Every structure is written in C-alpha cells, then in structure tokens.
Amino acid sequence: MQSHTITRRVFIGASTFILSVPLLASSFNKQRSLIEITQDGQFFSSSELTVLSDVADIMLPKTDTPSATDAHVVVILDAMMLSWAVTHTQEQFRACIKLIEDLATQTYDSVYINLSLAKRSQLITELDSRAFEQKKSNMSVNYRRLKEMIFHIYYTSEQVATDYVAMPGGYAGDISKTEFEAAQKRGYL
C-alpha cells in the first residue's frame, strides 16, 4: 500500500485558521485517494473521522472551489459535536457512519475505506438519492441531518464563503451583473 504522511498544516490548510480544538493528524492513501485520520478527535474516533472526512469530500469535492477538507468541515463538525449537538444528534451521526460502513459490506463485501474512490462515490450517491426518496426512514433522517450539517459548515466557512462582504458600505438594489461583480471584487459599494 502506498501511503505517506502529510503535515498537519497541509490537512488543516490556511495558516490563519484558528480552532479551539487540537489539529488532527492524518495520512493520505494515494492508491485509494483517501485521507486517513490517524488521531481520535474530540468526539469521533479516528476511523469515524476517516469515513466522515471522505463522505464530506465526496459530497463537496475540490473543483475550482475548495473541498470539504480544504474548508476543515470535519474538524469543525467534530468540535461541534460537543459544543452544539445533543446526545440524539451524536447518535444519529454515528448511526449514519455505521450505515455507510454496513452498506459497503453488504454491497461490496468490503469495509468502506478499502473501496476505491469510484465505488465510495457510487455508494454515497446512491445513499443520497434514496434518502431523499424515502424521507421517513431513520436512515434518511440521519443521513439528511448529517448532510445538512456538512453543507452548513462548508458554506459558512472562510474558505468557501469568499463572497461574504463584511462592510458593503451601502445597498444598490438594481444593478447589472458587471456592476455587481465589480462591487463584489472591491468588497464595498
């Protein structure tokens, strides 16, 4: 297995990123395109974090904008399990991780993290599709809650919410796209 350890800085990303939680050690498995978290978080175990991190990156992969990992989604989610979540939510998210692992076993007769990226992506895509078709099942409820949190953290992160303007300076309600984009670029009206 080809594997190499990457620095915490690489995993965490931006040097200005400050968290009140310990940074997570990880390694990158190139063969399976998988970030393996090698350290337990504040709430999730290292194996749970590995699955979560992978699921988040499948949901929100790197394109011309950052991936979930680039936005530190799982690190923040792990911290929020203690500062935000109640026991029921903690159980829901853990159940969702177990569900994903069970689905991998049932579908491919393999543990989730040993699957290729293509198969992992196919599995999560199928899960997503089913979760929104049959919304009343526990599976659906747990998955949709987890997905909602991953998306919330992602879209409110510093790396992704780059169009957030702290001090617009005024409001213009009827402008062209060119004018709008120019104001966004300036960061004020």
Added chain:
Amino acid sequence: MSQSSSQQYDVIVVGSGITGGWAAKEFCEKGYKTLVVERGRHLDHPSKEYNDMKAPWELDNHGLAPERLAEEGHYGMLLAKKGVLKSDSIQFFADDKEYPYSYPSKRPFMWTRGYQLGGRSITWGRQVLRWGKKDFESNAKDGHGVPWPIGYDDLAPWYDYVESFIGVSANKDGLDSVPDGVFQTPWEMSSAEKYIAKNLAKTYSDRRLIVGRAANLTKPTAQQSALGRAQCQARSHCQRGCTLGAYFSSLSATLPAARNTHNLTIVTDSIVSTVDYDEARGKASGVTVIDAKTKEKRSYKARVVFLCASALGSVQILLNSKSKRFPTGLANSSGVVGRYIMDHFTGVIAKSEVLGLEDRYAFGRRPIATYIPNYRHEKAEDVDFIRGFGFQTTARERPKIATFGKKSGIGVMAKEQAKQDKPWEFKALMYGEMLPYYDSRASLHPSKVDQWGIPQLHIDAKLKDNERNMIKQAAADIQEMLEVGGCSNITIRETPPNKHLMVGNRTHEMGGACMGADPKTSVLNKWAQAHDVANLFITDGACMSSCATQNPSLTYMAITARAADHAAKLMEQGQL
C-alpha cells in the same frame, strides 16, 4: 429586609429599552435628576457582546444555537419561532425557563424579552411607521376597546421630534395611512420590488408597495455624529448589536445623550417588584426593587415615576403593586389594568418569483424590508371584518440555488448548482390588526412565582372571528396583488381556522393599561398619565388603546417624549 436609598430623584424610569431611554433623555436634558432602573445586566456601547463584526465562520457553532437548549427546555418560545434563535444574538434574549410566565395550555402566548441595559431596543425590527389619523379613530368609530383620547395631530410634532433624533431613512410616499415625516435618504428598492411596485400602482389607487422606513442612519446629522453614531454600512447584522451605532437603540443614542447631562443614574440587575404608593399623599413615592443577584430588597424615591418596562412588564408591576387604596393593583380603580392585550398577527405567508429580471442584481444587505400599508381601514360590503392588514414584504437580494444540504444531490453537480443565481423571490407576510378585546388579559398567577418571589404573569389572549376572517381575505388579496404585480409561481400559506395562532408572535404586544378619556374605563389619560395616580406615567406598549397594523415603537417613543414634556411642565408648576 428592605433598604431605602437616601438619594431622592426627580424621576424614576423603570426600564431602559426604547421608551425608557427616551424618558431618561428627556428628563435629563430638562435638568431633572433621573434614575433608570433596569432588571437586566449592564451593557456598554459598543459592547463586547455585540457580534456584528464577526464573519459567519467566526460565530459560535457557525451561527447555530446549541441543541441542548431545546433539549433542556430553554428558550422554548423563541425556538418555536424558527430561525430567530442564533448564536450571534442569543445573549440579548431572555430565557423563558429562567424567567417563566404562564398561559392557558391550549393558548400559548409568546412573550419575547430582552433583559439587559437597552432592553429590546438592541434587537428590534427598526421599521418605524407613523400611525395615520384613521388608526387613532378606529376604536371610537366601531366601538371596540376604549376610544383614543389623542389623535394623529396631537402626536405629529412628537413624531417629528423623535424622527429627527433617532434618524429615519425613508421615502416620502404621500400616504395618509403612513404619514411622511422627517426622513434621511431612503434605501433603494431592488429591481424586483420596483417592478412589482410599478405594476401595483398601475392597477390600484389604494395599494402601494413602498420601501421600509428604517431607524438606520443613511445621512447622520451633526447631533447623531456627536453621539458617536455612524452611517449604516448595509451589513444587516442589526440584531447582533451595532458597533457603529448606525441603527437607533437606547444604548447607542438616548442613554448616551442622557448621560452627557450628568443628570443620569443607572442601576442594573435591579428588578422592580412594585411601584410604591403613599396613601397619605395619594401619589407614587418610588419603587421597590429586588437585586437580581443577591435578592435583597431596596427602594428608591422620586417625585415622578415613568413605567417603561414593556407592555406586559409594566402590567405585571402595576398588578403587583397592591395597597389599601388599590387592592387589585396600582392605578386600577377601573379594573382595566391587564385588559385589552393585543399583538399583530400573521396568518398568511406568500412566496413568489419575479421572472424576466435575471440580468439585474443587488449588492449589500439592506437592513429593512418593503411594505404594503393597510388599505382596508374602511369596511367594504363584501368582507366580514373590520379594521385591516398590511404586508411586510421583501425581495432584497437575488438568491442563489445553494442547496445547503436540504435537497438531493451531491458532488460537482451540486456545487455547480449552488453557484447559480435564482430568479428574484418576493415574499409577503401579513400583519393584521387584532381588536382590543376586554377578555384578552394579563393577570397575576394565583400561585406561581418567579425566583425572586414575584407572581408570574398569566397571559390569556386569542384571536377571534374578526382576525380569522381577515386572514382569509389577506390570502385572497395577496394572491391577487402578486398576480397584478407580475409575479409567478405564487404559493400562499394560510393558517387554518382551527390552528392556534400565538398572540405575541410578532413581538408587538400592546395594551394592558390603555389610554382613554374616562377614568372608569381606562387607566391613563391623554398624557399617558394614570387617572388614579397623578405622578405615575406609563408610556410603553401598555398605554396603547388599539394596535393598528404598523410597527408600534415609533409611536411609543412619540408618546413618551410628549408625556415627559407634559410631566416636566407639571413639575415646574409644582403640581408633581
């Protein structure tokens, strides 16, 4: 054991919110030694508790309120009002578990409070609309409630006075229903809002879509700048507190103005349990407070007492202030204290799209909505209700598709979709006028007390047929108006008649110590002065005899400034 402060004040103002701040400013500027008593904690301005400078990723839990609050029964009412309780402003709301009140189990009442210096003026909606002549005439005209002892003309100069100080950014619309005032530069309507407004104006002579009137500075005056207040930067983080002082709050404006006179004393963490009554003099002598931390009692004396503790807060104090002369509560010879509790209500929420403006955008976050004022003051033959309703509306910014995880789809496609601009969306929320019902009542619970031993307030108020009929009409009206306005994909959500609509949900609770000409049927005279106790004034929402459809805070402020002026004249003349 009760301790008595040796300091005698000219005026005691109970509460430091939107009206308490005004009373304090007016008396201090007139040279009177004034004590403001606030039940909550002290806050500076700007405060370390303000979160307006934080980006979304800097907020606790990325803006989400901790789930344990719901699990442990905290903030039950605010959590029921979905989307209000967030980590950026939770500190400015009182927790109903810590500060309980009572209501019938089948008719919950929502009482939103802010226990800190500045009260709810930190988190208020800042929509400042004058009431029109018809709003003050409605009780007398249709016989509901107690006729107002004042009219628009009595308040007009005080509206001017208040607007000049607080700063109101608004357009002069020339409407009788919401008269124009002293305005700063208005906020612009968005492309979609302009389009709808233009279409409505083509069809209707009585229905107008106007930009909201905001207590946010767009062109600060010298007076406002001198208080350290700056121009609004269109961040729309107002509920987090404003470091710039760009929106009006008592913390940023009236209390600093009062403090500048050196006539102001503020005590915080001091819960007024009673207004004390001197049987021999037939006047209020001051207040008794319970220290919120030590639970020790102490009292303060003054020539005049202004109750500005919020409508229901002031009612609770009055009812708890029992004496030989007033066994059912101070100034309650009429038996009307606690009666005629009102609030605005919304039973209709409309959503629609405005197509064809895909090349137009908005930049900045305008801190105010748009508004369709009440156009149904006159009862039409084809409707089965009296009074009317307006709509708070908005299409402030162009939304993006952003799934935020609530829809199916992941991966590259979901991310790409999230970046796409959606058509403009226009939303409308009905604001109806609740009639003043005698049996809509706040009273003291016979056995339940709070942690300071003060009887809990029991609030029993419900909407009746008139309001329910209004909801039906509002749903039909807004459907028609959105069609006329050029909107597409219209959806109307109407509250079913059998579903309880919580009074208090709009945080515009009014009544409980209404003004009126007759001491037998009302608590306050035309100066918001108690009929029974000449040196007691109540100028918060409790004094309102009807609730109209407009956001009420501007009217409270005008009534307060007018009452303070009158009280000061009586003090000068030696009558108080």
